[in-house]
Amino acid sequence: MSTALDSAEVELAPEVAARPRRRRARKRGIDRVPVWQRVFVTIVALYFILPALIVIPMSFSESSTFQFPPKGFTLNLYERFFTISNSPSTNWLGSLGNSFLVALLAAALATILGTAAALALDRLTGRAPRLLRTLMMLPLVAPSIVVAVDVYVTFLRWHLVGTVQGYVLAHAAIALPFVIVSVTAALGSFDRGLLRASASLGASSWRSFITVTAPLISRGIVTGAVFAFVTSFDEVVIALFIRSPQVQTLPVQMYNAVTSEIDPTISAASSIIVVVVTIVFLAPQLLGAKKRRR
Amino acid sequence: MTTSTPKSTAASATARPASLRGTQINLEHITKDFGLAQPAVDDVTLTIKPGEFMTLLGPSGSGKTTTLNLIAGFETLTSGAITLNNNDVSRLPPHKRNLGMLFQNYALFPHMTVAQNVAYPLRERKVPKAELARRVSDVLELVQLTGRDDNYPAQLSGGQQQRVALARAIVFNPQALLLDEPLGALDRNLRGALQLEIRRIHREVGATFVFVTHDQEEAMNLSDRIALFNDGHIEQVGTPEQLYAEPETLFAAKFLGDSTVFELGDQDVGRSVRWEDRAWGVAEGTVAARAGVLAGSTALLVRPESLSVVRAASDAPAGSNTVSARVRDVEYMGSYRTLLLNVGNSGVAGRARIEATGESFAIGDEVVAWWHPHAQRVVAV
Numbered sequence: 132m133s134t135a136l137d138s139a140e141v142e143l144a145p146e147v148a149a150r151p152r153r154r155r156a157r158k159r160g161i162d163r164v165p166v167w168q169r170v171f172v173t174i175v176a177l178y179f180i181l182p183a184l185i186v187i188p189m190s191f192s193e194s195s196t197f198q199f200p201p202k203g204f205t206l207n208l209y210e211r212f213f214t215i216s217n218s219p220s221t222n223w224l225g226s227l228g229n230s231f232l233v234a235l236l237a238a239a240l241a242t243i244l245g246t247a248a249a250l251a252l253d254r255l256t257g258r259a260p261r262l263l264r265t266l267m268m269l270p271l272v273a274p275s276i277v278v279a280v281d282v283y284v285t286f287l288r289w290h291l292v293g294t295v296q297g298y299v300l301a302h303a304a305i306a307l308p309f310v311i312v313s314v315t316a317a318l319g320s321f322d323r324g325l326l327r328a329s330a331s332l333g334a335s336s337w338r339s340f341i342t343v344t345a346p347l348i349s350r351g352i353v354t355g356a357v358f359a360f361v362t363s364f365d366e367v368v369i370a371l372f373i374r375s376p377q378v379q380t381l382p383v384q385m386y387n388a389v390t391s392e393i394d395p396t397i398s399a400a401s402s403i404i405v406v407v408v409t410i411v412f413l414a415p416q417l418l419g420a421k422k423r424r425r
Numbered sequence: 426m427t428t429s430t431p432k433s434t435a436a437s438a439t440a441r442p443a444s445l446r447g448t449q450i451n452l453e454h455i456t457k458d459f460g461l462a463q464p465a466v467d468d469v470t471l472t473i474k475p476g477e478f479m480t481l482l483g484p485s486g487s488g489k490t491t492t493l494n495l496i497a498g499f500e501t502l503t504s505g506a507i508t509l510n511n512n513d514v515s516r517l518p519p520h521k522r523n524l525g526m527l528f529q530n531y532a533l534f535p536h537m538t539v540a541q542n543v544a545y546p547l548r549e550r551k552v553p554k555a556e557l558a559r560r561v562s563d564v565l566e567l568v569q570l571t572g573r574d575d576n577y578p579a580q581l582s583g584g585q586q587q588r589v590a591l592a593r594a595i596v597f598n599p600q601a602l603l604l605d606e607p608l609g610a611l612d613r614n615l616r617g618a619l620q621l622e623i624r625r626i627h628r629e630v631g632a633t634f635v636f637v638t639h640d641q642e643e644a645m646n647l648s649d650r651i652a653l654f655n656d657g658h659i660e661q662v663g664t665p666e667q668l669y670a671e672p673e674t675l676f677a678a679k680f681l682g683d684s685t686v687f688e689l690g691d692q693d694v695g696r697s698v699r700w701e702d703r704a705w706g707v708a709e710g711t712v713a714a715r716a717g718v719l720a721g722s723t724a725l726l727v728r729p730e731s732l733s734v735v736r737a738a739s740d741a742p743a744g745s746n747t748v749s750a751r752v753r754d755v756e757y758m759g760s761y762r763t764l765l766l767n768v769g770n771s772g773v774a775g776r777a778r779i780e781a782t783g784e785s786f787a788i789g790d791e792v793v794a795w796w797h798p799h800a801q802r803v804v805a806v
Contacts, residue, residue, distance in 0.1 A: 324528060328532035329545070330498075330520045331519055331524060332549060333549040333550055335518075342534075342549075346536045347534075347535070
């Protein structure tokens with residue numbers, strides 16, 4: 132993953148840090164977590180969260196430059212963000228829309244292909260499928276800039292530069308590993324014997340997938356889809372290469388805003404990204420918690 | 426019971442009302458080769474009659490489960506054919522064979538309630554809602570699980586889960602029910618109760634049941650007929666009584682029940698046989714009819730309940746076969762005792778069942794074991 136602006140990673144971290152602590156506390160029963168551990172964990176958590184959260188107060192600042200602590204309180208930056216404009220450099224709302232569209236389509240594509248690939252890899256044994264799995268993980272470890280240049284050169288030839296299809300294809304490719312990993316993990320606890328049962332009861336393999344496999348690995352599919360969405364939503368390197376004045380995503384516009392002129396609107400844009408990504412990550416957990424049975 | 430080919434007498438032994446639902450299953454020279462040293466199922470031919478409770482019995486790796494999977498369609502045949510009521514289903518995928526199946530681990534869908542699980546095969550067949558609801562409640566009543574409709578499988582005990590699986594497997598009136606060691610995961614008491622249940626449901630539904638188990642007691646309790654598997658082929662087919670009283674081979678005799686085994690080598694079996702320094706009479710009808718028995722190596726078997734023990738040879742009735750023995754151990758079983766014997770000069774392990782209230786024997790006693798010649802069995806080794 133790119134290290135440039137991964138608010139997604141940043142958002143996940145406190146949860147990862149806090150969960151083992153909670154679990155251990157429960158196992159120990161009456162033993163209390165020592166104070167120094169609580170302090171340490173709090174510091175680590177803040178270290179991860181604060182950079183992402185600091186933009187939120189700044190986005191309400193009256194100052195026309197970046198300043199911390201922020202001065203005054205105004206919604207001016209949000210007004211500018213949400214004002215429809217025909218100039219590409221100030222059309223924030225349009226870029227946000229593009230980012231949503233691209234992220235949704237890329238996530239859908241990556242989820243379908245990734246789930247299918249995970250199902251296939253789960254059934255196959257031997258060396259070849261293992262090699263295939265590793266190959267499909269490559270987007271995770273390949274440097275973003277290398278992928279971006281490759282995509283750019285190829286898309287020039289295919290006339291996909293600056294098109295929604297281009298963004299979707301490129302983002303789906305880098306999001307694929309997340310879906311494969313999470314669906315494979317979900318399949319690990321899936322009892323394949325259930326498919327024999329469904330077949331004996333009259334369900335074709337497609338019907339078996341819809342009625343048995345999909346509901347039971349839905350958690351993995353949803354997790355993969357969320358990661359795919361967020362991966363696309365905040366992807367900037369490839370998007371920079373294949374942008375066009377007509378179609379650019381929000382991270383690209385923010386990058387432009389910082390490099391050409393210091394436009395404080397990006398603190399509003401950043402806040403919106405942080406909030407959107409956080410909501411996308413938390414939604415399945417909040418919904419899942421309500422629906423959980425057993 | 427006299428000698429006969431097991432297949433011909435089985436029909437009369439399993440007299441049951443003719444059923445419309447029963448399906449005849451024919452296995453014709455079926456072979457399944459996984460590419461190992463030996464085919465898992467090797468040229469098996471078997472006819473399962475409509476409405477029959479047929480058990481495929483055998484040790485693990487004998488091919489019984491593979492045979493069931495071939496019938497269900499989970500494995501493809503290497504050669505041979507499987508017909509249901511004379512329709513060749515060899516090439517049909519499992520979901521088109523219309524066979525119910527019960528699995529050892531129940532294989533209930535954990536994300537569905539009891540009612541949804543049972544309704545599943547009906548939904549897949551697009552049964553109208555009202556009829557669906559009626560059939561689900563009927564079948565849940567049949568397996569005595571009314572009122573648990575909205576429970577999830579994880580909320581039920583193992584026995585209850587298997588009842589749900591049973592309901593789900595019969596609710597769509599399958600051509601036959603295949604049972605793959607369905608009671609293997611249950612504790613002893615529950616197993617007994619569910620055996621009764623399965624028998625009752627077999628009687629009420631009247632469908633053909635094909636039951637796979639490695640538990641000989643279970644097979645004896647449940648079956649109309651048993652097909653005994655060994656090394657990928659069928660060793661013997663017959664009613665439980667036939668398999669117990671008239672085993673054809675040493676394997677069959679050892680797999681179903683205990684016996685004292687006297688290896689006879691390849692001597693000719695005529696009116697009498699020799700074993701060590703003894704000569705024993707051979708009653709008519711106690712020699713296995715299987716081709717080649719008289720030519721090849723044979724063994725003489727006596728079941729524990731047929732073996733009696735006395736203090737001296739003179740106490741044994743005239744005409745009985747006798748052998749000297751030594752009491753190795755005594756097991757008290759409540760209503761009876763089992764004497765573990767070392768028989769003959771070579772000290773072959775023997776078993777005799779005697780009345781708990783009768784004469785008592787102590788470990789180390791020198792005794793004489795005797796049996797009637799018609800209570801023995803000469804089988805192929």
